Amino acid sequence: MDFIVGQRWVSHTEAQLGLGVISEVADRLITVNFPAVEEERSYAVTNAPLSRVIYKVGEKIQTNDGKQLIIDEVLENNGVYIYFGSDPDDAEHIVPESNLDCFVQLTSPVQRLFSSQLDRGDAFRLRVKTLSQTHRLQQSGVTGLMGSRTNLLPHQIYIANEVAQRYAPRVLLADEVGLGKTIEAGMVIHQQIHTGRASRVLLVLPPSLVHQWLVEMRRRFNLNFSIFNEARLAVDESDDPFGEEEAPEAALNPFESEQLIMCSLDFLANSPMRQEQIQAAGFDLMVVDEAHHLEWSPEQASHEYSSIEALAKVIPGVLLLTATPEQLGIESHFARLRLLDPSRFHDLETFRQEEAGYQALNDVVQPLLSLPDDAVLSDKQLASLKPYLKDGQAQEATSVSQLIRQLLDQHGTGRVLFRNTRAAIPDFPERELHGYPLEAPSVYSVDDLRGVAGLTPETAAEELLWLSADPRVNWLEEKLKALKPQKALVICANAETAVALEGYLQLRAGIRSAAFYEGLSVVERDRAAAYFTDEENGAQVLVCSEIGSEGRNFQFAQHLILFDLPLNPDLLEQRIGRLDRIGQKNTIQIHVPYLEDSAQEVLFKWYEQGLNQFTQSCAVGKAIYERFEDALLEQLEQNDDAIGLETLIADTAEYTEQMREALEQGRDRLLEINSCNKDVAAELINKIEVAEDPEALDDYLELLFDCFNIDQEYHSQQALILRPTEQMLTDVFPGLRENDMTVTTDRQFALSREDMDFLSWEHPLVADAMDMILSGETGNATVATLPVKGLSPGSLLLEVVYGTRCIAPKSLQLESCLPLTPTRMLLTAKGTDYAEKIPHELINQRAERVKKATAQAGVAAIRTDIEAIIEKADALANQKLPALIEMAQQCNRERLQTEVARLKVLQAVNPAIRDEEIEYFTDQIALAEEHLQRATLEIQAIRVLITV
Numbered sequence: 001m002d003f004i005v006g007q008r009w010v011s012h013t014e015a016q017l018g019l020g021v022i023s024e025v026a027d028r029l030i031t032v033n034f035p036a037v038e039e040e041r042s043y044a045v046t047n048a049p050l051s052r053v054i055y056k057v058g059e060k061i062q063t064n065d066g067k068q069l070i071i072d073e074v075l076e077n078n079g080v081y082i083y084f085g086s087d088p089d090d091a092e093h094i095v096p097e098s099n100l101d102c103f104v105q106l107t108s109p110v111q112r113l114f115s116s117q118l119d120r121g122d123a124f125r126l127r128v129k130t131l132s133q134t135h136r137l138q139q140s141g142v143t144g145l146m147g148s149r150t151n152l153l154p155h156q157i158y159i160a161n162e163v164a165q166r167y168a169p170r171v172l173l174a175d176e177v178g179l180g181k182t183i184e185a186g187m188v189i190h191q192q193i194h195t196g197r198a199s200r201v202l203l204v205l206p207p208s209l210v211h212q213w214l215v216e217m218r219r220r221f222n223l224n225f226s227i228f229n230e231a232r233l234a235v236d237e238s239d240d241p242f243g244e245e246e247a248p249e250a251a252l253n254p255f256e257s258e259q260l261i262m263c264s265l266d267f268l269a270n271s272p273m274r275q276e277q278i279q280a281a282g283f284d285l286m287v288v289d290e291a292h293h294l295e296w297s298p299e300q301a302s303h304e305y306s307s308i309e310a311l312a313k314v315i316p317g318v319l320l321l322t323a324t325p326e327q328l329g330i331e332s333h334f335a336r337l338r339l340l341d342p343s344r345f346h347d348l349e350t351f352r353q354e355e356a357g358y359q360a361l362n363d364v365v366q367p368l369l370s371l372p373d374d375a376v377l378s379d380k381q382l383a384s385l386k387p388y389l390k391d392g393q394a395q396e397a398t399s400v401s402q403l404i405r406q407l408l409d410q411h412g413t414g415r416v417l418f419r420n421t422r423a424a425i426p427d428f429p430e431r432e433l434h435g436y437p438l439e440a441p442s443v444y445s446v447d448d449l450r451g452v453a454g455l456t457p458e459t460a461a462e463e464l465l466w467l468s469a470d471p472r473v474n475w476l477e478e479k480l481k482a483l484k485p486q487k488a489l490v491i492c493a494n495a496e497t498a499v500a501l502e503g504y505l506q507l508r509a510g511i512r513s514a515a516f517y518e519g520l521s522v523v524e525r526d527r528a529a530a531y532f533t534d535e536e537n538g539a540q541v542l543v544c545s546e547i548g549s550e551g552r553n554f555q556f557a558q559h560l561i562l563f564d565l566p567l568n569p570d571l572l573e574q575r576i577g578r579l580d581r582i583g584q585k586n587t588i589q590i591h592v593p594y595l596e597d598s599a600q601e602v603l604f605k606w607y608e609q610g611l612n613q614f615t616q617s618c619a620v621g622k623a624i625y626e627r628f629e630d631a632l633l634e635q636l637e638q639n640d641d642a643i644g645l646e647t648l649i650a651d652t653a654e655y656t657e658q659m660r661e662a663l664e665q666g667r668d669r670l671l672e673i674n675s676c677n678k679d680v681a682a683e684l685i686n687k688i689e690v691a692e693d694p695e696a697l698d699d700y701l702e703l704l705f706d707c708f709n710i711d712q713e714y715h716s717q718q719a720l721i722l723r724p725t726e727q728m729l730t731d732v733f734p735g736l737r738e739n740d741m742t743v744t745t746d747r748q749f750a751l752s753r754e755d756m757d758f759l760s761w762e763h764p765l766v767a768d769a770m771d772m773i774l775s776g777e778t779g780n781a782t783v784a785t786l787p788v789k790g791l792s793p794g795s796l797l798l799e800v801v802y803g804t805r806c807i808a809p810k811s812l813q814l815e816s817c818l819p820l821t822p823t824r825m826l827l828t829a830k831g832t833d834y835a836e837k838i839p840h841e842l843i844n845q846r847a848e849r850v851k852k853a854t855a856q857a858g859v860a861a862i863r864t865d866i867e868a869i870i871e872k873a874d875a876l877a878n879q880k881l882p883a884l885i886e887m888a889q890q891c892n893r894e895r896l897q898t899e900v901a902r903l904k905v906l907q908a909v910n911p912a913i914r915d916e917e918i919e920y921f922t923d924q925i926a927l928a929e930e931h932l933q934r935a936t937l938e939i940q941a942i943r944v945l946i947t948v
Ligand SMILES: Nc1ncnc2c1ncn2[C@@H]1O[C@H](COP(=O)(O)OP(=O)(O)OP(=O)(O)O)[C@@H](O)[C@H]1O
Pocket: 149, 150, 151, 152, 153, 156, 175, 176, 177, 178, 179, 180, 181, 182, 183, 184, 322, 323, 550, 551, 552, 553, 577, 578, 581, 582, 583
């Protein structure tokens, strides 16, 4: 069917949007306005999840100014309908369909029952099951956290839950390298989308990580992002239907054509036009990976920083990811925090002072941690809090945990920064260092081996010469042969070195290898990484330049060979982090060849004995480096100053120890408190495990696939093969692929079998099917016979299931306060309710099918009786409604008022918090109240039972 401006459609997947009207039809895109929730959606013409709404003569409609009409005549004019109808006073009205009320319920169970559109009994059962499961999930408290194909790791679940619960979250995820920031970000995105808080998401990534993110988002979260780069946009724009003569503002903004987009930071920073387009595209959430690239100082902001800053001003939710938040110094760290919460981080000097004061704050917070949540603080304890809180604030806090939160919020980096360390996570692998001193060859002069240049002397030498003379090359060949068939990742600073080494290994040493460096296209890089990953026929070795040291997942390898060492300790951490990450099952073997009496030996010893960084990760390597930079650079210049080197190493070791201790006492402890509360995490995991209930899901899926005639074949104990059939109930079943689709509901099995889909209640196939059922008519009206002792044959019993209905923007998340609450009644003609005596399941077992024609005739014959029972049922349901609404109102107020209270407290100490921020939440409360007030209890399913 064609889409035409002015037509009315409803969304299959988001029924709560109400009745939409097409506001724009472009070449491949249609825009639908949903006035009931004041939202707009754009869909691709080819797969818009929409159903056309057309009324027939005799049906009841409501106009947008509240008139109720019965339709007398329907006219079509160029694809748009005009209804002629009369109101209860018999006055006639002409209503173009665009003037229909947007708060509309379609094809209700009663309408269908009386218009003989009857369902099979199993469809009715499916609908009732869908209602009860939806209600259960709405109340689980972990909506959005169930659907990811990941192990449920406490530190990740805690962060995902903390962050995702927020409205427009703005945080820096700074877990140590390899602890799963990508996964945490994915969980947050998934949860925000699933709960309707976000629908348009932009990922900004280093070019070398674009593909890895694409794959991780798809296989772990079922999130299908599109990669945007100049090449793709050039193709799209050459298809621009408006052509070049059209004014530029009339051209489509390509960023509006998709909901989930990823692009590289370079692409963004290099094009003011793309930045403008993105700013105008209305994203809800932006994620920036490896955010330490956003360099800033009070004097100058980098290009990258400025472009992200401009976007962070207009995009409400922002997640920045970096394992090394202070890599570019405290100023850049502050600048990133400022991107997230300019009100909280408004002054660099204040921030510096705060950083210095973390230990004192920790001394105050620590004793509170051991108190029970309802403890009353002693006068002494209250006095210790005085420097941190305003008068009366401590007394006003309703619990100790709230007080701690306030302290962290106002004085630490609090709610903005999350950082988990390996130390806080059990079972992380060990690291072992192997240093290999090698005699310096004559191909390098003594000077070549000094200073920073001495760390990579091969870059100044002839390739053929150094390949044959540098003993590290021969050592590498021998080492790899000795390690064979174990895999090894080789990292060196420069692309030329990587290319030369890889060529040597492959061509001269006959070792299966691949190179990974910036000269390759993104596709070539991914191919190289995939070749290395391949267990059976893959490469033994991947030789990377420095770009391989960031973000990539190589934990299947156990050996890391550092052909040279970087000067920046954070880079060393990143390099080791390729292997030292979640999923590493072995002790990591770090091999470092170096030339004796050269700058390489100095740096090796400094890292080994000074920072102890090969075997222990270090959060403040950069700060330590800055302190000793001059002395270290001097030592790199002169190799014969043994005493000077010893002193440098001893000083570094002492300072490192002090820094580690200070962090342990101060900032890191505070961050740890903020980043993972083990009890809360355990409770969340427990809730997820209860909510995902694989057994209930298996039962539900069996019924679902049976009802829709989807073929299910046994694959193995934990898996099924699904395939569409010719007899399917609907043309399109959301999420079902055309070819065989192997699925499992077992999380652990799904983790080991990535070729299968992990079906959870939140997998698109399941979640969209449930939405489709509840927003459509599947199973909402049926007729059966039932043997009931004590009721004379031929008696009428009406099984009616009500559910709440509240049309509101999904982002208000009203269903957590006002869940569906299926309310079942089983009424006789006299109005006696048998619901308790005869449970739904029992009827399912005993009820018998009635032939369609008999059922239709029967319903017509007893229509008046049925209508009378429905009237009674409505009255009973409406008695329950006010209490439900009141509970929902209270829940809503409590939820949002905590946020308002927090902002007010913060505003008292920090005038930079704008009144609008507080007003936003106050408005949300009011808006939610307004929508809740209009909530109704409506019949969701009806079963006519004739006793036999
Ligand atoms: N919960 C999980 N279940 C299964 N695998 C996981 C989980 N968390 C992380 N991983 C795996 O561990 C590795 C590290 O995760 P991720 O890439 O998210 O870490 P990161 O903190 O972003 O790393 P980096 O600092 O290097 O960017 C990845 O291979 C990821 O797939």
